[in-house]
Amino acid sequence: MDMIEKARTDAGDEPRMRADARRSRAKLIEAATIAFAENGADAPLEDIARRAGVGIGTLYRHFPTRTDLQAGVFRSQVDAVCTTADELIGTVTPEQAFAGSVRAIAAYLVTKRGLAKALIDSLGRDSELISACSGRMSDTLDRLLGHAQGAGVLRPDVTAKDVLRLVHGIVMACEKSPEDTDRLLDVMLDGLRAQGRGALASRHES
Numbered sequence: 001m002d003m004i005e006k007a008r009t010d011a012g013d014e015p016r017m018r019a020d021a022r023r024s025r026a027k028l029i030e031a032a033t034i035a036f037a038e039n040g041a042d043a044p045l046e047d048i049a050r051r052a053g054v055g056i057g058t059l060y061r062h063f064p065t066r067t068d069l070q071a072g073v074f075r076s077q078v079d080a081v082c083t084t085a086d087e088l089i090g091t092v093t094p095e096q097a098f099a100g101s102v103r104a105i106a107a108y109l110v111t112k113r114g115l116a117k118a119l120i121d122s123l124g125r126d127s128e129l130i131s132a133c134s135g136r137m138s139d140t141l142d143r144l145l146g147h148a149q150g151a152g153v154l155r156p157d158v159t160a161k162d163v164l165r166l167v168h169g170i171v172m173a174c175e176k177s178p179e180d181t182d183r184l185l186d187v188m189l190d191g192l193r194a195q196g197r198g199a200l201a202s203r204h205e206s
Helices: 003-010 019-039 045-052 056-062 066-091 094-111 115-123 128-150 160-173 178-192
Strands: none
Touching (some): 019 056, 019 066, 019 094, 045 056, 045 066, 066 094, 066 115, 094 128, 094 160
């Protein structure tokens, strides 16, 4: 790996690779996301490789350590949430953008189970990965809230921290009964609407 390639990797960018290698990496990230959500951050790497349809050697070529794989999943999930929020802001009503993003955050928190703690334990809370992902999530939530509050559909006193705490509480409460998650998110969204407005977009409208 040359100096430029190493710098890209250290910054969190995927190194340049052949199309088949990119596909293998994407399959590993997808399989690990599911495995970590089901079994926690210590899910067996052999099982992840098997889910991805690759050998364990291929997994280690892309992710030499468990922490590397955890970091790849963590970053990909933050990217997915932020990309979803940005797309919704530009394509649907403020009510639908907020509701859809809240649901994306809930799905992210499910897959994040134990992952953030494992990474903080391994890398430190002030690591580049944790700092960059936290900053991006915070910026996206601030932009999303500003969009909804500016349109008058969301209570003006709601903060990004409020939203994360509420969604996290619902996800944790529904860990044993995930079928209740959507209903409780609807209740939360209804409670966050600006006074005098109808309920924020339900899951059927977002």
